[in-house]
Amino acid sequence: MATNNLQMAGINSHLEMGALEGRSTLEFEDESLASPGPFSNKTSSLDAAPNRFFFDDGSEDFGCRCICKSVLRSIAVVFFTNKLNLLLPCGPLAILVDKLTKHDGWVFLLSLLGIIPLAERLGWATEQLASYTGSTVGGLLSATFGNATELIISMYALKSGMLRVLQQSLLGSILSNMLLVLGCSFFAGGIVHSNKEQVFDKATAIMNSGLLLMAVMGLLFPAVLHFTHTELHFGKSELALSRFSSCIMLVAYGAYLFFQLTSNRNAYSPVKEEESQNDGSSGDEEAPEISKCGSIIWLFILTVWISVLSEYLVNAIEGASVSLNIPVSFISVILLPIVGNAAEHAAAVMFAMKDKLDISLGVAIGSSTQISMFGIPFCVVVGWIMGRPMDLNFQLFETATLFMTVLVVAFMLQEGTSNYFKGLMLLFCYLIVAASFFVHIDPKSIQDKPSKP
Template sequence: MDNYNDDTTPIVPIHYNLEMGSLDERAVIEFEDESLVSPAAASISTNKSSFHEITHISAATSAKNYKQHMRNSVIDSIKIVIFSAKINILMPLGPLAILVDKMSGSHGWVFFLSLLGIIPLAERLGYATEQLACFTGPIVGGLLNATFGNITELIISIYALKSGMIRVVQQSLLGSILSNMLLVLGCAFFSGGIVFYEKEQVFDKATASVDSGLLLMAVMGLLFPAVLHSTHTELHFGKSELALSRFSSCIMLVAYASYLAYQLKRQKNQYIPVDGGENQTEEGSDDEEAPEISMWESIIWLSILTAWVSFLSEYLVNAIEGASASLKIPVAFISVILLPIVGNAAEHAGAVMFAMKDKLDISLGVAIGSSTQIAMFGIPFCVVAGWVMGRPMDLNFQLFETATLFITVLVVAFMVQDGTSNYLKGLMLVLCYLIVAASFFVHIDPSSIADKPPKPSH
């Protein structure tokens, strides 16, 4: 036991010393290692400061590159929107019209120059809307195309309404419907029929029939006030006609809202593939075109172009009566024929282009869909806006204009009822438009002569 104790007692401290020794050696080694690595640590601290300097320099460089990128992006956007289309050569005519108005006051030249100056703006509005539609999807994109496609006519109408030129408002909106249904659709049918001469182009009959029904409803809304006025059967002369117009306008706006809801639901169901979904997706991806400008650039350009159209429309509206007198052209012809052709320039080109690509459903959506929006939204909206402004804007478009619209709607409804088109139908529609244009050239509107700013109605 003693030997065991003697043997074991030194063992424990020896083992302990060994452990302590090993720890001391480890500490010494670590200390020596630290002394050896200390220059590197110093260099690391130096590198940290230099890293901060490099980071600061790189941040400044990246900020400079970002500014350069933004500058290049703005320049590219201007090149694409302003300088890519050949029709934009007419853009300087807008500022020239303002300059002529300030210097000479020649209403004929101001009207002519501002009319030509608005054409490229209307076309670029359509382009910016198409670019924005690439980011919003087909359903919202279709609504945007319809809305901004008619923004030029609505802006001109609001300025004319503000100036008290109620007949100009009525006739320009009527002319927009006639232009879309006869001239735009006729040119689309004719050009598509020439390109696809050997076959008959087809389109969706259901959509065309719904649009035709809405247009007939719009004719009903315009017909009753005109007949009521012409037959002198008003309960309160001068008041019943206006009250009926405002009530009918509210009903037409409700009908148009229901139409939009129906179209959205219908288009949403159409985009769900039933059979051969993969093939439809592949074909759709091939047809889709990549946007040329970004979404925010599209929104900014829409705002700029809309503001410039609004500014130029004021000069155009103020020069209408003077231009009619100096050029010896009836105000009715200017309002029904000339103004809508300018406002529908972008839609006209788009409808023809899609028809030549055998996409007649889109052409019909541009032509008849735009007419439906003007008839069921544009006209009632102007009546309500006049109500707010204190202007007696009503739905009495006079019998001559209302009869023209009624016959036009009937002709187009018969043309699209079978869901097919050819060049002969297109030629017939264009010839019908020439007859309408000639009729308004020899038509004297007695109310337009005395169409001065009225006193606000209370």
């Protein structure tokens, strides 16, 4: 009986082991069919082996196809995602008209229109690159390349000896940012958010206002020295003072950048934090559309193309002034800056309508600060190197206009709040400035006498 019991126990255990073994086999087969387990990975690796072998001989062709697809996608994103790109053909048309007809009026207008989408794409490429560099460096990159169009036009004007066009275009860029861009931002934001008073960082605005007043001081003293005839060495002291003051202003701007990157690292970070808090999908919206390398390549291409058109634009200003019967001062102070800042204008207004006034002020006041504390002194130093007598004497009319503009904007910013009425007042001030330069003409003694290099 004991033997029989042992035999029966062995048979039962054998049957149980077989059942368990069969169940585990079935479960393994089911899992291999339902989910990608180790077995499926082995199968896929076996299936992939012939494919790898197939591409061994043509791996270079496969890599070329990937590169071509990436390049085509980048081109499509750059050229077919913005309606302003409809103006891109105006650039080649300007060159064609210049070669065939030499009609300066049409060359100027076509070049002006052709630069608008390029300036917008340059700002877009800068934003793409800034998304890889962090908030602080990205903000500084945006501010720098945002003024690239004006600086390129200024370099060509300096090279051609058109110093008054250079001075007035830089002055116009400051006036445009401080009155037109800021005025539109305050007005649009105030209309959209009429039920409340918009606020912004008063400390940053006051700091930028102080830098702008320092720039006014740098421009004021050479002009006063000239018009009071109190130069120690006539014709030399004014230029020497301008060059010394320019070096001081560049050092001051360098110290300002150092302060932003070290002691005030959060100057641009609230922008990112506010977007992430207010909009849950901001991460998707801020994802870069092109790679870091692609951003750098497009920055280079767009800068070169803007440089080409800027040369045609600057060379056609004098002829366009005659053919269109518009003063050169109006073209330099009003038309050129509006074109160069077109993309920034739209961006600042859009952010103000989203109740993000700190970003709008960064675009408007930040760009004005950079032009006044870096762009103008930089042109003076470059002119010094090139042997051009570029100085900080912007003449009495232009210096007084800048001084009054900085005072008005400083008073508007001192409370740290904005509304649509403040924006309306800034816009009215800009209309007065535009009308003033439409009836203003330089004396013949200081008018440009362009010299071909």
